[in-house]
Amino acid sequence: MTARILVAKPGLDGHDRGAKIVARALRDAGFEVIYTGIRQRIEDIVSIALQEDVAVVGLSILSGAHIALTTRTVEALEAAGAGDIAVIVGGTIPQGDVPKLLSAGAAAVFPTSTPLDVLVTEVRKLTGTGNPA
Template sequence: MAAPGQAARVLIAKPGLDGHDRGAKIVARTLRDAGFEVVFTGIRQRVDTIVATAIQEDVSIVGLSILSGAHLALTTRVIEGLRVADAVDIAVVVGGTVPPADVPRLRAAGAAAVFPTGTSLDAIVAEVHALSDLG
């Protein structure tokens, strides 16, 4: 959770081999414009790099943008990596090409929120605000 008067920090990451980052950049810019401090890692990030960057940058939320179909495996690995690093206070959210049937599976794996393709930017901002205020 961000200190009073301080913007919450959010890491937007593109794990795996997916090279499409337009949506992630739009979300990153939207969150920045909504008052968040945003760290954008770029494409083709390794899970261990995402975890290390989240800890180093002292973020409260990691947003994973996944279009490759590997959302279950990659999200689970990031959550597990944060757990092993004793950084369970960092919430993980995932967005992208997520079939409706996989939303409960991602939530059960520990995702704090899931944003399938087509989720409005306003809904994403509202949910990230709610998560950053929980601490």
Template sequence: MATASGARVLIAKPGLDGHDRGAKIVARALRDNGFEVVFTGIRQRVTDIAATAVQEDVAVVGLSILSGAHIALTARTVEALRAAHAEDIAVVVGGSIPAGDIRRLKKAGATAVYPTGTPLDHIVADIRKLTADRS
């Protein structure tokens, strides 16, 4: 079922991190603001995230990472999307992200980074801008 915006977003928890509260809060905020959200659940492999993103025809993959492996997981996700010929899918990252790692995440291919405490309305507005041309 298409939503008012028509934009689809995948929220994923890569790696071994088992905490999903923040991811679910962001997913709900996006859904409540007209996005169609696919949530993969916890402990997802990067290759599975990329395959789901392609299969679900999403505009954005949002990675929620609290484990400290955010740079490696982001780079691997971007690489997996590229290998699937889906480099047009934006990758955003949220979670326990030290300010000093934001530049490294963007260099690894993240379009945007949302450290813990980023206001939900800011995330929603950013995702709306990223998906404006795909809706």
């Protein structure tokens, strides 16, 4: 079974090179990836996650609003009855904010410079997909 991953750019951040690199790495690792593009509203991210029946929502955030955007995404998924969808966060995230994001409901946090193979391994663990044959 292939896990479906939604990669989203919430808020006003318009830089998406990193999100595209992550989406491609996940796709190349065997995941089915849906990429929303930039400047997405939380409500739209949740709606797409539900429509696409994803296992994970990956938020790419460079704007500094990572705690608020993650909290709002987790709360919106729970309100929609989709609290079982894991939320992971990557981008420009200070190490000191990692515990805050985990407390806000993020299943995993990947600050800038996290190796792609580490990200893929962690997403495999979250989705229970293991290594593809």
